Amino acid sequence: MIDRAFGLVLLGLLTFASGASSGEDLSVPAPDSYRRENLRAPTPASLPGARVVSTPEAQAIWREGSAAFIDVLPHAPRPPDLPSGTLWRGQHRLNIPGSIWLADTGYGELSATAENYLRSGLERATGGNRAMPLVIYCLRDCWMSWNAARRALSWGYTAVIWYPDGTDGWQDAGLPLQPATPAPVPAE
Numbered sequence: 001m002i003d004r005a006f007g008l009v010l011l012g013l014l015t016f017a018s019g020a021s022s023g024e025d026l027s028v029p030a031p032d033s034y035r036r037e038n039l040r041a042p043t044p045a046s047l048p049g050a051r052v053v054s055t056p057e058a059q060a061i062w063r064e065g066s067a068a069f070i071d072v073l074p075h076a077p078r079p080p081d082l083p084s085g086t087l088w089r090g091q092h093r094l095n096i097p098g099s100i101w102l103a104d105t106g107y108g109e110l111s112a113t114a115e116n117y118l119r120s121g122l123e124r125a126t127g128g129n130r131a132m133p134l135v136i137y138c139l140r141d142c143w144m145s146w147n148a149a150r151r152a153l154s155w156g157y158t159a160v161i162w163y164p165d166g167t168d169g170w171q172d173a174g175l176p177l178q179p180a181t182p183a184p185v186p187a188e
Contacts (some may be wrong), residue, residue: 035143036108050160055169067133067169068125070097072148075103086136106144133159140168
């Protein structure tokens with residue numbers, strides 16, 4: 001009897017700690033603009049104008065080959081001021097096979113160079129067809145893909161698909177990942 005009572009109390013504490021009490025809305029509201037801070041945090045369940053997909057839906061799109069997959073996870077370059085001979089281990093990124101990695105394009109504010117990089121990357125990925133489906137992702141609980149998808153919508157892309165679970169969801173489902181390198185930044 002004590003073990004059962006302890007289990008019920010523990011379950012209640014876990015439910016309280018997770019915020020999953022009955023009737024409580026834990027959804028994150030979609031902002032009116034781009035998210036500029038705390039980019040690694042829970043994201044909204046929707047993005048106005050975009051289709052939001054789960055891992056099985058993203059996998060089905062990937063198998064069809066009917067969309068361009070765009071990874072927007074940041075990439076830390078080798079610091080320019082490292083002393084000669086310093087060992088540098090750059091970021092190792094695995095992404096969804098066939099994706100284009102447009103690194104550093106999901107921030108709330110983009111430099112002119114980063115904006116041009118994203119614009120030209122989307123243009124190359126779609127062959128200039130703004131109606132071609134774009135699946136935009138990074139990691140779970142990361143606003144980078146939400147921001148990049150919103151930006152694509154603002155530029156007139158009409159088939160934007162946001163995959164909020166990104167490579168975390170893909171990996172959790174046991175789906176294949178491949179080593180990735182960022183697409184080159186076009187010359188200005």
